[in-house]
Amino acid sequence: MVLVFAEATNGKFKKAAHEVVTYGAKTAAAMGTECVALTLGDVQDAGDLGRFGASKVYNAADAALANFDSGVFAAAIAGAAQQLGAKVIVLSHNSTGKNLTGRLAARLDAGSAPGVKAVPVIEGDKFTVRKAVFSGKAFADVSILTDTKVISLAGNSIPVEESGSAVGVESISLDLPAPMVKVLSTKRAEGITPLPEAELVVSGGRGLKGPENWGVINDLAEVLGATTACSRPVADSDWRPHHEHVGQTGVAIHPNLYIAAGISGAIQHLAGVNSSKTIVVVNKDPEAPFFKAADYGVVGDLFEVLPRLTEALKKFKSA
Amino acid sequence: MKMLVCVSKTPETTTKIQLTADKTDLDKGGMQYIMNPYDEWYALVRALELKEAGGGSVTLLNVGPADNDAVIRKGLAIGADDAIRVNSEGGGSLYIAKQIAAQAAGYDIVFFGKETIDYNGSEVGAMVAELLGTAYVGEASKLEMDGSTATITRDIEGGVEVVEASTPLCLSAAKGMAEQRIPNMRGIMMAKRKPLNVVEPVAAPATTEVASYELPPAKSAVKLVEPENMEELVRLLHEEAKVI
Numbered sequence: 001m002v003l004v005f006a007e008a009t010n011g012k013f014k015k016a017a018h019e020v021v022t023y024g025a026k027t028a029a030a031m032g033t034e035c036v037a038l039t040l041g042d043v044q045d046a047g048d049l050g051r052f053g054a055s056k057v058y059n060a061a062d063a064a065l066a067n068f069d070s071g072v073f074a075a076a077i078a079g080a081a082q083q084l085g086a087k088v089i090v091l092s093h094n095s096t097g098k099n100l101t102g103r104l105a106a107r108l109d110a111g112s113a114p115g116v117k118a119v120p121v122i123e124g125d126k127f128t129v130r131k132a133v134f135s136g137k138a139f140a141d142v143s144i145l146t147d148t149k150v151i152s153l154a155g156n157s158i159p160v161e162e163s164g165s166a167v168g169v170e171s172i173s174l175d176l177p178a179p180m181v182k183v184l185s186t187k188r189a190e191g192i193t194p195l196p197e198a199e200l201v202v203s204g205g206r207g208l209k210g211p212e213n214w215g216v217i218n219d220l221a222e223v224l225g226a227t228t229a230c231s232r233p234v235a236d237s238d239w240r241p242h243h244e245h246v247g248q249t250g251v252a253i254h255p256n257l258y259i260a261a262g263i264s265g266a267i268q269h270l271a272g273v274n275s276s277k278t279i280v281v282v283n284k285d286p287e288a289p290f291f292k293a294a295d296y297g298v299v300g301d302l303f304e305v306l307p308r309l310t311e312a313l314k315k316f317k318s319a
Numbered sequence: 320m321k322m323l324v325c326v327s328k329t330p331e332t333t334t335k336i337q338l339t340a341d342k343t344d345l346d347k348g349g350m351q352y353i354m355n356p357y358d359e360w361y362a363l364v365r366a367l368e369l370k371e372a373g374g375g376s377v378t379l380l381n382v383g384p385a386d387n388d389a390v391i392r393k394g395l396a397i398g399a400d401d402a403i404r405v406n407s408e409g410g411g412s413l414y415i416a417k418q419i420a421a422q423a424a425g426y427d428i429v430f431f432g433k434e435t436i437d438y439n440g441s442e443v444g445a446m447v448a449e450l451l452g453t454a455y456v457g458e459a460s461k462l463e464m465d466g467s468t469a470t471i472t473r474d475i476e477g478g479v480e481v482v483e484a485s486t487p488l489c490l491s492a493a494k495g496m497a498e499q500r501i502p503n504m505r506g507i508m509m510a511k512r513k514p515l516n517v518v519e520p521v522a523a524p525a526t527t528e529v530a531s532y533e534l535p536p537a538k539s540a541v542k543l544v545e546p547e548n549m550e551e552l553v554r555l556l557h558e559e560a561k562v563i
Binding site: 009069071093095096099101102105106109110111112113114128131132133135136138139140142144180183185187189192194195197224242250252257266271277278291293294295296300305308309312316 | 433438445454457458475476478481524525542543
């Protein structure tokens with residue numbers, strides 16, 4: 001059995017949860033077994049996860065699950081896996097998943113593959129999953145050697161697919177330890193898709209010349225519904241907040257569209273963005289190395305090109 | 320406060336990755352190595368700041384062969400008091416975590432970087448916390464101590480969460496926790512005389528192995544669009560790339 005931990009944010013399931021259930025269903029099909037989803041805490045419409053291929057959905061409602069503590073959540077997921085007899089555990093490689101994958105692997109003495117990008121290849125006893133390494137500069141095909149396996153799925157790696165219909169939610173009772181981490185406050189930017197999940201990203205570099213010029217980036221992002229990002233020198237100069245820094249030592253992103261303006265394309269920057277499906281580079285220097293990694297390039301002054309692109313998109317959207 | 324900072328050796332960030340002919344390993348010829356940036360810039364420096372403010376000690380821990388000593392000495396030059404190297408060629412994340420857990424008893428805080436820039440796993444810190452039975456806070460961008468109570472800001476999707484935990488605890492450091500320090504000449508001279516204890520690994524089986532590596536497919540040539548004709552770029556993004 002494949003057990004998928006589907007995470008809810010403020011009680012609601014988002015794209016990452018749908019992706020991970022889709023992935024679990026495909027993995028279960030490859031293994032000739034079933035995929036069940038586990039939800040924790042107070043959640044809405046959990047049975048809807050059946051649409052993405054979960055044959056059963058379980059929920060554990062316990063006051064200890066109201067806030068995130070990696071020890072409590074790992075005990076819950078491991079406990080459910082043992083109770084249900086699941087051999088493969090799948091979760092999202094997001095901030096929650098990164099706090100859990102290691103704990104689950106250690107708790108179950110299981111081999112793990114964090115941040116995989118494709119459904120496992122199963123040949124006899126051999127179970128191999130592909131993950132990006134060197135921040136996307138290469139892929140590694142990792143064989144998990146243990147009977148129990150823990151896998152976390154990188155966001156935007158597989159398309160969400162509907163393969164079933166909503167199911168009933170069964171409650172599951174789990175022995176949970178006391179939390180060791182107390183949550184004091186949680187702050188999320190409202191209405192903006194976080195960079196690791198973003199499908200559209202508009203990013204600015206030193207070519208913007210200063211934080212006061214970010215209007216051209218923000219206007220373009222707004223008309224697209226995109227999340228804004230920046231290069232490392234921009235974040236280091238405090239022109240933009242650090243969480244916007246994409247690249248090898250910042251956030252690694254994998255959107256459908258990445259528009260980079262005024263970024264030359266250092267190898268460390270490319271490492272964080274080269275999983276983007278389509279890359280558009282705007283730079284006045286035709287020799288900028290980023291053009292070699294781009295699908296579409298515009299050689300020109302970004303202060304003229306970006307407003308023109310914003311206008312063209314407005315026309316396209318209203319057409 | 321006794322602090323342990325776990326450090327990895329990784330290829331330098333500008334490294335162009337190439338594979339051996341049979342694709343089972345990286346071509347390591349001419350590869351330059353550094354201390355994993357998250358370990359060095361954020362975890363180690365924050366541990367040193369806490370020691371400077373409140374006393375205690377900072378010990379480095381590396382699991383690796385003797386080749387890793389140069390990277391460990393750099394950590395000593397930046398300011399760590401001493402170091403432990405578990406003499407091993409490694410064997411996957413859980414193997415490494417078991418080596419660290421075997422050395423980590425008695426420390427108040429065990430620091431990790433939020434990921435290594437080679438394997439990008441983000442899992443060893445959480446494994447060690449589970450093995451030790453302590454709290455774990457991943458991707459911490461701020462850490463303040465008040466006695467044995469830690470107040471930690473951690474990065475979450477699109478925001479931050481502030482949490483509180485008591486020592487002993489494990490955490491992984493992200494950008495924002497501290498500023499990179501460059502070792503000075505005095506630090507480099509002193510590092511040569513600081514203790515670097517080599518210990519043998521505990522027995523632990525490998526739980527994963529890399530079967531092969533693959534490089535991403537080469538990009539086809541860039542399609543240039545005239546800067547005056549952004550309607551054409553919009554058309555291409557819609558009709559050809561199908562991303563809008």
